[in-house]
Amino acid sequence: MIDKNTSNYRSACPLSTALDVIGDKWSLLVVRDMCMKKTRYGDFLASPEGIPTNILATRLRRLEEVGIIEKKPYQTKPLRYEYFLTSKGASLLPVLQQLAVWAHSYIPECGAPPGWFLNAKPENLLKDR
Amino acid sequence: MIDKNTSNYRSACPLSTALDVIGDKWSLLVVRDMCMKKTRYGDFLASPEGIPTNILATRLRRLEEVGIIEKKPYQTKPLRYEYFLTSKGASLLPVLQQLAVWAHSYIPECGAPPGWFLNAKPENLLKDR
DNA sequence: TTAACACACTTGTTTTAAGCAAGTGACAAT
DNA sequence: ATTGTCACTTGCTTAAAACAAGTGTGTTAA
Numbered sequence: 001m002i003d004k005n006t007s008n009y010r011s012a013c014p015l016s017t018a019l020d021v022i023g024d025k026w027s028l029l030v031v032r033d034m035c036m037k038k039t040r041y042g043d044f045l046a047s048p049e050g051i052p053t054n055i056l057a058t059r060l061r062r063l064e065e066v067g068i069i070e071k072k073p074y075q076t077k078p079l080r081y082e083y084f085l086t087s088k089g090a091s092l093l094p095v096l097q098q099l100a101v102w103a104h105s106y107i108p109e110c111g112a113p114p115g116w117f118l119n120a121k122p123e124n125l126l127k128d129r
Numbered sequence: 130m131i132d133k134n135t136s137n138y139r140s141a142c143p144l145s146t147a148l149d150v151i152g153d154k155w156s157l158l159v160v161r162d163m164c165m166k167k168t169r170y171g172d173f174l175a176s177p178e179g180i181p182t183n184i185l186a187t188r189l190r191r192l193e194e195v196g197i198i199e200k201k202p203y204q205t206k207p208l209r210y211e212y213f214l215t216s217k218g219a220s221l222l223p224v225l226q227q228l229a230v231w232a233h234s235y236i237p238e239c240g241a242p243p244g245w246f247l248n249a250k251p252e253n254l255l256k257d258r
Numbered sequence: 259t260t261a262a263c264a265c266a267c268t269t270g271t272t273t274t275a276a277g278c279a280a281g282t283g284a285c286a287a288t
Numbered sequence: 289a290t291t292g293t294c295a296c297t298t299g300c301t302t303a304a305a306a307c308a309a310g311t312g313t314g315t316t317a318a
Contacts, residue, residue: 007238009238009239010177010178010179011176011177011178012177012238012239012240013161013177013178013239013240014228014229014230014232014233014236014239014240014241014242015157015158015161015225015228015229015232015242016158016161016177016178017232017236017238017239018228018229018231018232018236018239019154019155019157019158019228020154021232021236023152023153023154023157024152024153024154024275025148025149025152025153025276026148026276028144028148028152029144029145029148032142032144032145040294040295041294041295041296042293042294042295045295047140048139048140048141048142048145049139049140049142049145050139052276052277052278053278053295053296053297054276054277054278054296054297054298055275055276055277056296057295057296057297058275067235077284077285077286078283078284078285078294078295079284080284080294080295081295088235091231091234091235092231094227094231095224095227095228095231096144098223098224098227099143099144099147099148099224100143100144100147101143102147102220102221102223102224103143103144103146103147103150104143105220106196106217106220107143107146107147107150109136109138109141109146110138110141110142110143110146110147111141111142111143112143113143113144153305154305155305169265169266170265170266170267171264171265171266174266181305181306181307182266182267182268182307183267183268183269183305183306183307184304184305184306185267186266186267186268187304204314206313206314206315207265207266207312207313207314208313209265209266209313210266
């Protein structure tokens with residue numbers, strides 16, 4: 001079997017690679033929701049930005065594929081899952097915090113990040129089990 | 130004149146608003162290039178990710194509109210511009226640094242951010258004049 | 259003086275992704 | 289049997305990305 005081209009990333013630059021993975025308008029919003037302890041499909045749909053259902057489904061699939069989130073069944077009949085951040089996903093928190101601070105500082109129309117968010121720590125975002 | 134709908138942003142969330150502005154695969158790469166003191170159209174095109182020329186043109190226009198970069202003529206015949214980060218744009222540096230660190234930590238195939246990048250400071254990215 | 263070159267784009271077309279509305283499947287409750 | 293809930297999927301339309309080629313304004317070399 002032949003190597004299907006040297007990696008899917010545009011370059012070896014870590015920033016470029018990061019953007020290949022989470023560089024779109026929705027992925028980090030799902031991560032944000034998980035930082036607020038939302039876990040279910042319906043929770044994510046209910047966020048004020050109004051993500052379309054099919055986009056949410058593809059993002060959840062993709063985020064799981066790249067190891068940012070994982071799903072665990074919360075019932076079996078019918079089989080349904082809750083979604084949680086992995087440590088890889090929780091480690092995005094500092095990025096989100098910086099972005100939120102930047103936006104609040106430089107984009108007048110937008111609100112302030114809540115204190116709990118700025119004080120949050122990655123290790124506290126993991127599913128306790 | 131009627132208010133053309135209450136803002137173009139999806140919600141008041143600063144993170145969501147940030148993603149409305151820079152949430153795509155290319156914008157932050159242009160900012161990155163400017164962090165490395167690249168200033169011209171051809172410089173940005175030469176980056177290893179291979180941004181298409183029309184996309185670059187639209188991104189430069191957009192980034193200028195939102196005040197992340199500004200252009201200054203470097204010659205008049207024919208009229209041509211160099212692009213520089215504003216303080217709003219330079220303030221994205223901590224976000225880029227966090228993202229690069231994250232990618233290097235959690236995405237095996239990708240390289241390490243160079244030391245000069247991790248040690249850079251926003252105020253040193255501004256056009257000295 | 260004309261032909262080649264450089265730079266910074268623009269234009270036209272194709273391909274991919276986003277966005278919207280509606281539908282489906284597995285069950286629980288009434 | 290009918291309605292309801294939840295988590296999706298499917299089909300279709302619209303918008304954006306990607307690719308290839310061309311344009312405008314000049315300089316330099318033959």
